[in-house]
Amino acid sequence: MVEHTINATNAVVTMDVALPGIIWGWMITLNMWAKSIGTGVVLIGAFLLYRHKKEDMPSLRWTMPLISFIALNVFLLFTLVDLHQPLRMINIFLHPHWTSAITVGAWMATIFTGLITVMMVISGFDAFPDFRRHCEVAKTVRGNSDVYEKIFPFTVFLAIPVTLYTAVIMAESSARELWQAPTELMQMLLAAFMAGSATLIFISDSWSKEVRKDLALVLAMSVFFSFMMYMGEYFFSFKAAEAEATLAFVHSGGEYNIQFWMAMSLGFIVPFFLATANIKNDNKTLLRFAAILALIGLYLAKDVWLKIPQLLPLS
Amino acid sequence: MKLGFLVDLNLCMGCKGCEVACKVENEVPLSSWRLRVKYIDMGTFPDASRHFTPLRCNHCENAPCERICPVSALHYLENGIVNVDSERCIACAGCMMACPYGAIYMDPETNTADKCTYCAHRIESGMMPACVVACPVEANIFGDIEDDNSHISRYIMEHQGGVQVRKPEKHTDPKHFYVGGGNQTLNPLAHKRIEGYGLFNNITHLDHVGDPHHSILDRFLAPFASHGASDNKSFIDFKQTTDDNSTKDESHEDKGGH
Numbered sequence: 001m002v003e004h005t006i007n008a009t010n011a012v013v014t015m016d017v018a019l020p021g022i023i024w025g026w027m028i029t030l031n032m033w034a035k036s037i038g039t040g041v042v043l044i045g046a047f048l049l050y051r052h053k054k055e056d057m058p059s060l061r062w063t064m065p066l067i068s069f070i071a072l073n074v075f076l077l078f079t080l081v082d083l084h085q086p087l088r089m090i091n092i093f094l095h096p097h098w099t100s101a102i103t104v105g106a107w108m109a110t111i112f113t114g115l116i117t118v119m120m121v122i123s124g125f126d127a128f129p130d131f132r133r134h135c136e137v138a139k140t141v142r143g144n145s146d147v148y149e150k151i152f153p154f155t156v157f158l159a160i161p162v163t164l165y166t167a168v169i170m171a172e173s174s175a176r177e178l179w180q181a182p183t184e185l186m187q188m189l190l191a192a193f194m195a196g197s198a199t200l201i202f203i204s205d206s207w208s209k210e211v212r213k214d215l216a217l218v219l220a221m222s223v224f225f226s227f228m229m230y231m232g233e234y235f236f237s238f239k240a241a242e243a244e245a246t247l248a249f250v251h252s253g254g255e256y257n258i259q260f261w262m263a264m265s266l267g268f269i270v271p272f273f274l275a276t277a278n279i280k281n282d283n284k285t286l287l288r289f290a291a292i293l294a295l296i297g298l299y300l301a302k303d304v305w306l307k308i309p310q311l312l313p314l315s
Numbered sequence: 316m317k318l319g320f321l322v323d324l325n326l327c328m329g330c331k332g333c334e335v336a337c338k339v340e341n342e343v344p345l346s347s348w349r350l351r352v353k354y355i356d357m358g359t360f361p362d363a364s365r366h367f368t369p370l371r372c373n374h375c376e377n378a379p380c381e382r383i384c385p386v387s388a389l390h391y392l393e394n395g396i397v398n399v400d401s402e403r404c405i406a407c408a409g410c411m412m413a414c415p416y417g418a419i420y421m422d423p424e425t426n427t428a429d430k431c432t433y434c435a436h437r438i439e440s441g442m443m444p445a446c447v448v449a450c451p452v453e454a455n456i457f458g459d460i461e462d463d464n465s466h467i468s469r470y471i472m473e474h475q476g477g478v479q480v481r482k483p484e485k486h487t488d489p490k491h492f493y494v495g496g497g498n499q500t501l502n503p504l505a506h507k508r509i510e511g512y513g514l515f516n517n518i519t520h521l522d523h524v525g526d527p528h529h530s531i532l533d534r535f536l537a538p539f540a541s542h543g544a545s546d547n548k549s550f551i552d553f554k555q556t557t558d559d560n561s562t563k564d565e566s567h568e569d570k571g572g573h
Contacts, residue, residue: 086405
């Protein structure tokens with residue numbers, strides 16, 4: 001065909017340097033995944049406390065900040081380890097550059113982790129009154145137990161920008177057209193709902209049936225909306241040349257195609273049906289299985305979406 | 316003063332003299348490039364032609380790398396150069412994710428981000444960038460684009476309508492211009508990459524960011540550990556070392572690690 005023999009369609013690179021491969025890899029995926037858990041349990045915990053009596057979820061007051069604290073420290077650890085100069089992390093606080101979402105996010109995440117730590121310490125001492133009963137510090141903490149309730153609203157409020165700021169970093173990554181701010185913001189929020197509800201399901205054994213129904217509902221809704229957004233992005237993001245080129249590569253059976261569909265099936269489709277079924281019938285085992293799949297699927301999906309735009313040559 | 320760069324692709328003959336001069340002047344480690352010349356073949360035999368495109372940092376007026384840098388390691392100089400302070404860089408690679416031109420690399424010796432600075436140290440001493448001096452056909456034109464009488468300004472005026480920048484749709488306002496370029500030479504999506512396009516090897520993608528031997532633990536210990544002279548030996552055959560069992564017994568220092 002003549003169109004295959006004209007210059008316009010036959011440009012080939014015959015010599016060039018080796019291009020960078022994946023720059024942000026699994027550590028950033030783990031970072032995002034852990035942050036979704038850390039903020040998600042607070043957001044979903046707040047929702048449950050708003051909807052139900054505290055007596056329906058007796059352990060929530062101390063398990064919520066504890067889980068969040070662990071997840072946030074995993075997130076912070078891998079943020080640090082991913083830096084090639086981790087000891088210079090201090091420069092973010094000594095020389096902050098406020099146009100960078102990395103800077104704003106680091107400050108917010110630090111404050112958020114501080115608040116969560118305070119909540120964890122207070123609720124821990126309250127939950128275990130015999131622990132260090134005669135210790136002066138413990139007495140002081142127990143005496144200021146109401147601080148927990150005072151800082152909780154601020155913590156919930158701060159959990160929203162902390163979970164969203166990674167989407168702004170992705171939006172500021174101008175070289176990766178696949179990451180569009182509106183969709184990434186929603187995906188981050190839905191990831192937090194997904195991870196938060198899935199994680200709380202694991203500790204909901206002793207909670208009331210109604211609470212577990214709510215957790216199943218949140219999980220089902222968040223995986224459904226997140227799945228729909230991924231489908232929309234995966235099949236119809238064709239208005240940006242570089243996004244189209246990225247997806248065309250994956251569509252053609254390229255790298256990460258299998259991982260993407262595994263993530264969609266295991267992490268979104270199956271948990272949706274399991275969680276939906278659980279809204280009617282309280283089956284703790286199935287709900288826990290849905291939660292495990294959702295957390296695995298979320299990691300796989302985030303990993304694919306992080307890596308595929310980095311496969312594109314930029315120059 | 317606002318410094319800009321213009322490359323006349325009609326003059327460039329792909330000698331790579333600028334590439335080598337840049338490497339030598341800035342001691343750019345192996346596997347990394349501040350400036351590279353890409354060869355693109357177009358057409359079919361007998362109507363085939365080869366085109367050369369030098370690629371370097373565009374020193375954008377609205378630089379995404381400067382915006383995303385959390386510690387202002389990437390910053391503007393008064394003359395418009397987007398400079399990098401490797402002493403402050405935390406090496407988060409945010410700039411590498413933000414630069415639409417792929418012009419930033421992680422230096423495998425310092426493990427910090429680096430890129431073309433238009434040879435800011437030479438400019439400061441009243442000299443031209445090394446690549447400009449080395450070009451045998453004066454295809455690289457460098458100067459003050461705010462000065463109407465500078466060589467670059469006059470060149471731009473003489474070639475009105477034919478002056479292009481890469482990816483104008485990104486609104487980065489690059490200060491690096493091309494004359495004689497086309498979509499196939501300036502748009503990376505308009506040409507195909509066939510595996511094995513390298514000159515001396517068939518490595519098309521690096522499998523590491525920064526120093527491949529810089530483990531997670533090394534990242535924390537590097538400031539306290541003594542550094543042997545880094546001679547880049549590990550990068551000469553970085554692909555082969557993974558296959559060659561005889562190299563397994565080498566010490567970490569021998570491999571060029573920190």
